[in-house]
Amino acid sequence: MSGLRKYNVVRPDAEALLQHCLTQDVSRLAQYRGIYALMCDERGGLLDDGTLFRLEVTAFRWCCGSDHSAEHLREQAEQLGLNARVLSLGHRMVNLALQGPKSRDILRDLVFTQPSHPALDNVKWFGFTIARLRDRDGPMFMLCRSGFTGDLGYEIFL
Known part of the structure; x- marks a missing residue:
């Protein structure tokens, strides 16, 4: 993407x-x-x-x-x-899509969100959160609950 x-x-x-x-x-x-x-x-x-x-x-x-x-x-x-x-x-911002019924399960092991931002399980369709990779010191990225596959899915902007 x-x-x-x-x-x-x-x-x-x-x-x-x-x-x-x-x-x-x-x-x-x-x-x-x-x-x-x-x-x-x-x-x-x-x-x-x-x-x-x-x-x-x-x-x-x-x-x-x-x-x-x-x-x-x-x-x-x-x-x-x-x-x-x-x-x-x-080119400073790239993004990729992770789509499919197991996408949230895969992300659970990778996503950390501050208490002031929506948690992974609370991001609704066309919502997003600002997250970090693994823990509070990891690289920051934007995680969107979007995609056009018709299935559960996310777009990651980093």
């Missing part, structure tokens, strides 16, 4: 920018949750589709298939005079 484009959309007007550019109601998206959305141009033509995750109040992660998404977001932020920035994560 590393071929997907990943962008962080940040700053005070990040939500307003995404609300303007995506087909979903971004204002209803809670922290540690994601949604599938379409990005359309001003005439309603499809530009891209992807998954949007709310990392914090003013920080989101947009995972999509095209570099045009970021260009469109940047253009719209400028045209609307919004205080939002679109940061490309490029």
